[in-house]
Amino acid sequence: MQFIDLKAQQARIRGRVDAAIARVLDHGGYIMGPEVKELETRLAAYAGVGHAVSCASGTDALLMALMVKGIGPGDAVLVPTFTFAATAEVVALLGATPVFVDILADTYNMDPGGLAAAVAEARRLGLAPRGVIPVDLFGQPADYAAIHAAAAREGLFVIADAAQSFGATLDGRRVGTLAEITATSFFPAKPLGCYGDGGAVFTDSDEIAETLRSIRVHGKGGHKYDNVRVGLNARLDTLQAAVLLEKLAIFPDEVERRDAVARRYAEGLAGLATPVVMAGATSVWAQYTIRFDDRDAMAAGLKDAGIPTAVYYPLPLHRQTAFASHPTAPGGLPRAEAAAGQVLSLPMHPYLETAEQDTVIAATRRVADRLAKGTPSA
């Protein structure tokens, strides 16, 4: 059994991907070839947003978004502590300071109620609070209504880290439209992934899109050799765009399949701590994450039954070596710390077969019963 089965997906589209790659080899436009423009048009149409600017990774997407905002030393950017390192890394890379905020206990997304205290802490440290990067963890959007309200009160911009949530919706609007700037990732294991690294930034603003396109290519201006700002080499390869076009064609179907898998898990695991999706939201189920007091025993029990699992994330960022010196909101980040000790992600992908899923459900229930009875082993 695979935790994420990329081979099953490949078998479905292999012929079309081979043909798409052959077309790129034939035309030879490896950098910013026609597939890149076509992909951007299709991504923007799918998300219902004015612009999709493709780039080399989700990390570059976040970095470019912060560069648009001119973030630098002395600035503070609020990030949830329960996320992948890239969310905070890009802030630190620009010389600014990430300030860590706790999560909500049910959705694992950033607690909008924690923003005011984090802003006050940043000011107390002599930093200028500039923005907030909510993360759509495990595939469902953060609580953008509450985050926008709190951000507006504090004068903060909002950049969405949608690396795990492309395709999800909130109150009928797609990810990509839920913040002024949205960053996503096409890392192979994300819900929409390529065969290498890739990412995209979404915005409705013509001006922001233009700046992103400049930053993506060394800060180019109107003239190729008059760069108007310091930028990056952050282009998406044409080959990856060609792969993504084929994957995007089946993506709506895959999102439905993911949701069907999640619904079956919810039924089969009823009574255990299954994921909570916020009212008004849909998830693309980048992960199907349950929680147990004795998570490690559950993971070991499932491993014995031949079922792969993963822990996202065993350490909140404020506990990681590279980030431990950065500030946190006062009072600690107890919900993130509790989650880090209890979360466990089960196999989740659009091609998980019913029989496989039944095996996962039965084994999870069996181990949960055993743990509840306090029996040390099967």
Ligand SMILES: *Cc1c(COP(=O)(O)O)cnc(C)c1O
């Ligand atoms: C994967 C991920 C990223 C980084 O994306 P890459 O394409 O790997 O650079 C950023 N934030 C979150 C929450 C992620 O899951």
